[in-house]
Amino acid sequence: MQGLTAFFAYSRAHQNRLLAVGAAWIVLIATLDWKVEPHLSLGIFYLFPILLMAGFLTRMETVALASVCAILREVFGSVGMPDSPAGPRVILVGVAFVGSALFVGELSRNTQLMAEHLDRMREGDEQIRVLIETSPAAILTAGSDGKILLANQAAHHLLGSEQSLEGQPVARYLPVFERILEQKLENQRLGTRVECRGQRPNGEVFLAHAWFSVYGTAAGPKLAAIVADAAEDLRDRERLGLRSTETAFRVLSGMVSHEVRNLSGAAAVVHTRLGRLPGLAESEDYKALGTLVEGLEKIAAAKLQPPDESAGVNLAAVLDDLRILVEPSVNEVAMAWEIPARLPRVRGDRHALLQVFLNLTNNSLRAMAGGQEKKLTLTAAVECGRVVVRCRDSGPGVAAPERLFQPFQ
Numbered sequence: 001m002q003g004l005t006a007f008f009a010y011s012r013a014h015q016n017r018l019l020a021v022g023a024a025w026i027v028l029i030a031t032l033d034w035k036v037e038p039h040l041s042l043g044i045f046y047l048f049p050i051l052l053m054a055g056f057l058t059r060m061e062t063v064a065l066a067s068v069c070a071i072l073r074e075v076f077g078s079v080g081m082p083d084s085p086a087g088p089r090v091i092l093v094g095v096a097f098v099g100s101a102l103f104v105g106e107l108s109r110n111t112q113l114m115a116e117h118l119d120r121m122r123e124g125d126e127q128i129r130v131l132i133e134t135s136p137a138a139i140l141t142a143g144s145d146g147k148i149l150l151a152n153q154a155a156h157h158l159l160g161s162e163q164s165l166e167g168q169p170v171a172r173y174l175p176v177f178e179r180i181l182e183q184k185l186e187n188q189r190l191g192t193r194v195e196c197r198g199q200r201p202n203g204e205v206f207l208a209h210a211w212f213s214v215y216g217t218a219a220g221p222k223l224a225a226i227v228a229d230a231a232e233d234l235r236d237r238e239r240l241g242l243r244s245t246e247t248a249f250r251v252l253s254g255m256v257s258h259e260v261r262n263l264s265g266a267a268a269v270v271h272t273r274l275g276r277l278p279g280l281a282e283s284e285d286y287k288a289l290g291t292l293v294e295g296l297e298k299i300a301a302a303k304l305q306p307p308d309e310s311a312g313v314n315l316a317a318v319l320d321d322l323r324i325l326v327e328p329s330v331n332e333v334a335m336a337w338e339i340p341a342r343l344p345r346v347r348g349d350r351h352a353l354l355q356v357f358l359n360l361t362n363n364s365l366r367a368m369a370g371g372q373e374k375k376l377t378l379t380a381a382v383e384c385g386r387v388v389v390r391c392r393d394s395g396p397g398v399a400a401p402e403r404l405f406q407p408f409q
Contacts, residue, residue: 144220
């Protein structure tokens, strides 16, 4: 097939030259057929230039060429049958020439189409290969026998293998894939994401996120997967959890400190009034009570170390995260985001701000739960040197705004 493809490729590159050779060949055969002695026909040789030229002509041009050659054979050829009618001979020879020419023409066109298709496939395979090899994500495939068929450089780096991964058992690095292949899913496709344990040759264990699919082939099910190291995500998640705990503890401590300050202030007033009673100021119990009040005031005055807000927070990024979190779960609510492309950085804690905005949007969603029209609009703008974020909804609003920030409301 490759030789035939190369022949037709060469023919296409020299099409005009070969057409000229074919035409000269036909003229030469006709001349020789006319000049030779009677009872010797060279008409059979018309078949060779017809087949040579059929690969470059359309179907109608091929039929016309074969018909002309059949007529030339009848006109210049000496068949030795002067009494037989010429029409049937022309028709039979023409049908033979046309059939042969059309067969070769279709073969040439089909081979050309196949060659172009193979070129496109090779180009596509090359692009896929380059994409896989240059991808920063670890990509690998495994056969039904549990051995790795293909792995890119990122996979070698992730799995910590200095030698080629091809041919090695996938269970050595990602045991979950071997268990999936053992299920023999020949007649169904499976594609999902898993969080699994990975192991490197040096014994190091890591947390992996894998997006994989199982597909059936004639040789059995095969697996293709994209694997990423989730250790950094786990560390970020733990740091975020710790930071959230610190924030919650700071808020709780602030509430306790506020209440202690109120109580200590009230106790100090009572202590002062008691000191005005005759003879009580010299009492040891009164002095001890004063010491306790001073201790409560010192505790109330103590404050936790505030978070570092010097770097500022990218408010636009926080609002983008809010949109990602909110929009997929509120399909029945018409949401409008009027956020400028550029916003100045603001002071605060990124996760605390995100939590505040989540609380605001959740309050709005609860307020609109029983309404007919559900619309939520978030706007952000710079006003008088400050960034103002507004959350407006189509709910009924707060019944008594003046009591909104009173306790136990």
